[in-house]
Amino acid sequence: MIADVNESNFIAEVVERSRELPVVVDFWAEWCGPCRQLGPALEAAVAKRDGRVALAKVDVDANQNLAASFEVRGIPAVKAFRDGQVVSEFTGAIPPAQIELFLDTLVPSPADELAAAGDEASLREALALDPGHSAAAAGLGRILLGRGDTGEALELLEPLRGDFLAEGLAARARLVDTDGLEPDPRLAQAFDAWDAGDFESALEALQELIGEADDAERRDLIRQAMVGIFAELGADDVLAREHRRRLAAALN
Numbered sequence: 270m271i272a273d274v275n276e277s278n279f280i281a282e283v284v285e286r287s288r289e290l291p292v293v294v295d296f297w298a299e300w301c302g303p304c305r306q307l308g309p310a311l312e313a314a315v316a317k318r319d320g321r322v323a324l325a326k327v328d329v330d331a332n333q334n335l336a337a338s339f340e341v342r343g344i345p346a347v348k349a350f351r352d353g354q355v356v357s358e359f360t361g362a363i364p365p366a367q368i369e370l371f372l373d374t375l376v377p378s379p380a381d382e383l384a385a386a387g388d389e390a391s392l393r394e395a396l397a398l399d400p401g402h403s404a405a406a407a408g409l410g411r412i413l414l415g416r417g418d419t420g421e422a423l424e425l426l427e428p429l430r431g432d433f434l435a436e437g438l439a440a441r442a443r444l445v446d447t448d449g450l451e452p453d454p455r456l457a458q459a460f461d462a463w464d465a466g467d468f469e470s471a472l473e474a475l476q477e478l479i480g481e482a483d484d485a486e487r488r489d490l491i492r493q494a495m496v497g498i499f500a501e502l503g504a505d506d507v508l509a510r511e512h513r514r515r516l517a518a519a520l521n
Contacts, residue, residue: 437497
């Protein structure tokens, strides 16, 4: 999927098309020796990806306004578009191995695609391909917790140190185990709300529970579960910011 693109069709062929699949734009010129070196290698690497990424070539001499719009100061300049925006770029002729790595960041790996499917069989297959795939581990961990397989969930999630979502789900598993035969119904309600995407109700319930908890270990497990929800919401989410502030106040 390789096309010559100019100022008249750039929006359609690059910006809009990048909402369907990644589009790599190669800004080049006929007189540029490094461009002639990079071009064939880039084209070959894109062709290997069987239509999962497109390549657009822009002659900067014939499309000077485009080059200026994207601040092309040296060529070859390669810019990758996804969802209408530049998400990655490099300048200069780089070796084929580095081109492959550049494209790997744009095109989902087989494990990424399996993890995105979300069903248990696909998640297990993703982890077989990539045992450290955090999204697949979190997805499978949530399924296991939902049906009460806390032991397997912990075995899966505990190795993923530093992944806040995985750590939050592992803390959730330990909280369920700690409650034993007399689980706090509010804890179950909080986790049900989390699974349903009702993050506000989940966080409100956990705030209440952490305010009442006397045991330091239980408080820390609730804190980790809340941090897992913050990670799922994203650092800039308004709800996450509010509850981080309230959590910090409750812990002081």
